[in-house]
Amino acid sequence: MxxxxxxxxxxxxxxxxxxxxxxxxxxxxxxxxxxxxxxxxxxxxxxxxxxxxxxxxxxxxxxxxxxxxxxxxxxxxxxxxxxxxxxxxxxxxxxxxxxxxxxxxxxxxxxxxxxxxxxxxxxxxxxxxxxxxxxxxxxxxxxxxxxxxxxxxxxxxxxxxxxxxxxxxxxRPVYRERLQEFFRDKLEVLCSDCQSRYDRNPMRILDCKNEHCKELSMGAPNITDCxxxxxxxxxxxxxxxxxxxxxxxxxxxxxxxxxxxxxxxxxxxxxxxxxxxxxxxxxxxxxxxxxxxxxxxxxxxxxxxxxxxxxxxxxxQALLPGVSQATDVFVVALGVTAQKPAFKLLCDLRAKSIKASMDFAGRSLKAQMKQANKAMARYVVMLGENEVNDSCVILKDMITSDQEKIAIQEIVNKLYAEVKD
RNA sequence: GUGGUUGUGGUGAAGUGGUUAACACGCCGGAUUGUGGCUCCGGUAUUCGAGGGUUCGAUUCCCUCCAGUCACCCCA
Known part of the structure; x- marks a missing residue:
């Protein structure tokens, strides 16, 4: 319930x-x-x-x-x-x-x-x-x-x-009367639905799916003639x-x-x-x-x-459009020290209108990569303890699988150039 | 409101009056140190729509209800 x-x-x-x-x-x-x-x-x-x-x-x-x-x-x-x-x-x-x-x-x-x-x-x-x-x-x-x-x-x-x-x-009342007149002597043999339609809305009788009623209504007057x-x-x-x-x-x-x-x-x-x-x-x-x-x-x-x-x-007719829900960038954070910088990066990307997501379930690197793949991310930005210490990130192209190390100050602009060209 | 039909995990579905409810997909985890899509391995239903009843015993039989679905009625 x-x-x-x-x-x-x-x-x-x-x-x-x-x-x-x-x-x-x-x-x-x-x-x-x-x-x-x-x-x-x-x-x-x-x-x-x-x-x-x-x-x-x-x-x-x-x-x-x-x-x-x-x-x-x-x-x-x-x-x-x-x-x-x-x-x-x-x-x-x-x-x-x-x-x-x-x-x-x-x-x-x-x-x-x-x-x-x-x-x-x-x-x-x-x-x-x-x-x-x-x-x-x-x-x-x-x-x-x-x-x-x-x-x-x-x-x-x-x-x-x-x-x-x-x-x-x-x-319409004129037509209605003519219709009722037409069906008056057939009323007994119409289906029960049509019998009730006779008073309520006789025009509906013309629309009945019952074969017998269809036959009976042949030759009924048309509204367009009235x-x-x-x-x-x-x-x-x-x-x-x-x-x-x-x-x-x-x-x-x-x-x-x-x-x-x-x-x-x-x-x-x-x-x-x-x-x-x-x-x-x-x-x-x-x-x-x-x-x-x-x-x-x-x-x-x-x-x-x-x-x-x-x-x-x-x-x-198979006319429904497939909607792409692809994201531009998936930010992968490894370990606790990378969480805050990763989240900041996420915010910075969005501030530039770059579609970005990250994992919030505390999953493994591998799991986060899978998630990035499922999100159809064009790029993945990874940062763990090492990267935080070096003030850099790893940028991975998910199509070519190429990856490079980039200074953290440059990553947003770099991605902006890639995504918004 | 009336009639037909169906109801098993996230999904699609096997199955039986009696120890552990197939299989596939999905999902989760793993395949040596921090890397996706392919492959492989493992885990994923104290429970078979709900409530009664029959029975030593029911997911499997019966009843009621609920829901989905299709048709009538009617309408978009």
């Missing part, structure tokens, strides 16, 4: 931290390129924010939230996603007053009480982007392109961009902008998002080799959310990328 982390969590150890830094660097670079600014919101929020924002009947809210009561008897929840919180911050700090369109990105931990499986954890990391303040289809295209370019920059291939429009409060004029027009423009930009996409009229706030444009980027959890990125428009959160009606769009899934995909 004490030696096991909570279920669904993962430690990121020194041997893999480089992968994260690499991905995070890519995130920051691309966001800078597209003009998105980083925002950091709290890990927890008032529970109410997610209830209202995400939707009370969504799975995320109904069964996946980490909710707790604090000592002030407030109900708080660990964020299961970051769009609602970003909107909250946007309203709280009146960011809309600064500029017409706010372009923001975030990167951090999210929490969902789910059964862990491949690509799904209880604490996971998302990189997300939000553009608040415009209904212009060009921002839809920009957002989607950013997501695609991010994944491509990392080197991922075989990605599938699925695109759909889920309508707006004007046309969109209102405004949504149709918007969707057409998004599609043509993407086409002009050379972004390949697949129209998927069955693509549904699980969060209530989505409107119009919905998209998902899938990487099939990941198995069941193949959605690497997902997002869409949420033109009603800001008003729902107490702001004035403001259109917005965003997406989130699951970083663990990205890392899994990169691993499958």
């Amino acid at each position: 004490l030696t096991t982390g909570p279920r669904g969590t993962k430690d990121i150890l020194p041997d893999t931290i480089g992968q994260w830094l690499y991905v995070e660097k890519t995130v920051r670079d691309i966001c800078e390129l597209y003009g998105y600014k980083e925002i950091r919101t709290p890990i927890f929020e008032h529970t109410e924010l997610f209830l209202r924002g995400i939707g009370e009947t969504t799975d995320v809210v109904e069964k996946e939230m980490y909710t707790f009561i604090d000592r002030g008897k407030r109900s708080l929840t660990l964020r299961p996603e970051n769009t609602a919180a970003t909107v909250r911050a946007y309203l709280e700090h009146k960011l809309y007053a600064d500029i017409a369109v706010n372009k923001l990105f975030y990167i951090g931990s999210m929490f969902r009480y789910d059964r862990p499986q491949a690509g799904r954890y209880r604490e996971f990391h998302q990189f997300g982007v939000e553009a608040l303040g415009t209904l212009n289809p060009a921002i839809d295209a920009e957002i989607i392109m950013l997501a695609v370019q991010f994944l491509k920059t990392l080197g991922l291939n075989d990605l599938k961009l699925a695109l759909n429009s889920v309508g707006c409060p004007n046309c 969109l209102c004029d405004e949504c149709t027009d918007h969707f057409e423009q998004v599609k043509s902008l993407l086409t002009e930009a050379g972004i390949e996409f697949e129209l998927d009229p069955r693509l549904v998002r699980g969060l209530d706030y989505y409107t119009k444009t919905a998209f998902e980027i899938q990487y099939a080799p990941l198995g069941a959890q193949s959605a690497v990125a997902g997002g869409g428009r949420y033109d009603g959310l800001i008003e729902e959160c107490g702001g004035s009606p403001t259109p917005a769009i965003g997406f989130a990328v699951g970083l663990e899934r990205v890392l899994l995909a990169l691993e499958k």
Whole structure:
């Protein structure tokens, strides 16, 4: 218990931290390129924010939230996603007053009480982007392109961009009714999951993996045929902008998002080799959310990328960079009298920005040499009693195995010249 | 929340109802005086996820729990 982390969590150890830094660097670079600014919101929020924002009947809210009561008897929840919180911050700090369109990105931990499986954890990391303040289809295209370019920059291939429009409060209810109408006489023969979807979210029936349900849903009406004029027009423009930009996409009229706030444009980027959890990125428009959160009606769009899934995909394509943890110099000290001068040398080297390490376990010379080798040290500086008495050190080149005696006053400059040329 | 599957040292893994739980890698130490990477030698699990039960006896059989893993649900 004490030696096991909570279920669904993962430690990121020194041997893999480089992968994260690499991905995070890519995130920051691309966001800078597209003009998105980083925002950091709290890990927890008032529970109410997610209830209202995400939707009370969504799975995320109904069964996946980490909710707790604090000592002030407030109900708080660990964020299961970051769009609602970003909107909250946007309203709280009146960011809309600064500029017409706010372009923001975030990167951090999210929490969902789910059964862990491949690509799904209880604490996971998302990189997300939000553009608040415009209904212009060009921002839809920009957002989607950013997501695609991010994944491509990392080197991922075989990605599938699925695109759909889920309508707006004007046309979606119409579609919903037509769907229910279509399935009404088939309700008895649908799987039990779909029977409950029928009322909660009939669009999900279209997405069912059950073969029988798939057959039954053949010929079901498509949402894109039921969109209102405004949504149709918007969707057409998004599609043509993407086409002009050379972004390949697949129209998927069955693509549904699980969060209530989505409107119009919905998209998902899938990487099939990941198995069941193949959605690497997902997002869409949420033109009603800001008003729902107490702001004035403001259109917005965003997406989130699951970083663990990205890392899994990169691993499958062997795209993870090997991080060199080589050090420049390893200082080997022999015996007690050399300890202090060795430590001083270590400090002096670092003062010159030379990467340097030494042994602190009081090990033998041989063991220290092995350690230097493991640390991939370019040079080893040795000093023992003799060297201390002579005010010199032995400098060893670990590649050529050459070694020479050097006055201790000169060693730092000498190494600086070697390492920093 | 539901179902499948797995759980032996730091890691990958053999193995059996009964004296000292293979092997490989890793790690630690050594191969004459103060020197790495190769090689060789030695040391590295009072214990087989945890707790019960069956048994003369269980790591091996049963139950419960915990954890990993995969799938459903759902999502990034």
